[in-house]
Amino acid sequence: MxxxxxxxxxxxxxxxxxxxxxxxxxxxxxxxxxxxxxxxxxxxxxxxxxxxxxxxxxxxxxxxxxxxxxxxxxxxxxxxxxxxxxxxxxxxxxxxxxxxxxxxxxxxxxxxxxAQLGAPRRTISSEMTSALGDRLNIMARMLFRSAKGVDLALVTAKRRTKVGSGNGPVVEIHGRPGEILLFGFGRQAVAEVELIGPPDAVETVRTGSYEV
Structure with a gap:
């Protein structure tokens, strides 16, 4: 492997x-x-x-x-x-x-x-991206367990992972697996993701406190 x-x-x-x-x-x-x-x-x-x-x-x-x-x-x-x-x-x-x-x-x-201002983003291989996607799928519910009252859909190029009870407004987090992981580990300010959903719910997700 x-x-x-x-x-x-x-x-x-x-x-x-x-x-x-x-x-x-x-x-x-x-x-x-x-x-x-x-x-x-x-x-x-x-x-x-x-x-x-x-x-x-x-x-x-x-x-x-x-x-x-x-x-x-x-x-x-x-x-x-x-x-x-x-x-x-x-x-x-x-x-x-x-x-x-x-x-x-x-x-x-x-x-x-x-953290280094102006540093270019590195290129992540497709294989590494896939491996990170597998880990994201497994960790999603733990990472975003504090997103109360909102249902999430984590959307990558290959997978859509749902998190939540199914009873709340849905916010989609679009991005590469590594970026969604960064978002879920509390690095919202630097994570390159797009949030789609009702404005109030999007703001709740954007400003949430996520960490293991």
Whole structure:
């Protein structure tokens, strides 16, 4: 099988080396180095990464990231990320890696790329687009679960995925799978999508709070 998550990991690492440790990202106030630390802690120390999802534990996660950056060179950390998950990690299995890391690596790669003002959009291969489309289809209901009172139709060139109860006004989100994923991960400001539907419902979707 083609390992799209592995390829995207490598592409992200190449971009990190190109831009360096101090550029902004779309992850709040994080620099590229802090985003890198997040990815390494997430993968290598899931016990310390719990603060990503549980606010009371955020201090532990931030401390782990700060310590990692203080003790290691940026280039060395990039190469650690490039090497993939630690031994015995479930994502060492390619199929699990696709499920766990393809979207993670894609979103954070775009977080670095799109935070650089004036940077051109990269070209995503049709194969990669298809792989992202498969993940979008699986993740759609989780990503857009907070869109209350509105039904969604996620429309790509190959698929139409419905989200919602079927009782509300319908808003269609048109775009490439990667763009709809960015929208669903809270990057509405940079996601290249088109929203079609009743104006009030469109505004609800456009300004919604979406995140895993």
């Amino acid at each position: 083609t390992r799209y998550a592995h390829a995207e990991r490598g592409a992200l690492c190449d971009t990190l080396l190109e831009v360096g440790p101090d550029v902004p990202t779309l992850c709040g106030s994080w620099t590229s180095a802090e985003l890198l630390a997040h990815l390494i802690v997430r993968e290598g120390r899931p016990d310390l990464a719990a603060g990503i999802f549980a606010a009371p534990l955020a201090g532990r996660t931030e401390s782990a990231m700060t310590r990692l950056l203080a003790e290691h060179d940026f280039v060395d950390l990039v190469e650690r990320l490039r090497q993939g998950p630690p031994k015995l990690h479930p994502a060492r299995v390619p199929l699990v890696d696709e499920q766990m890391n393809l979207v993670e690596m894609f979103i954070h790669h775009e977080d670095v790329l799109r």
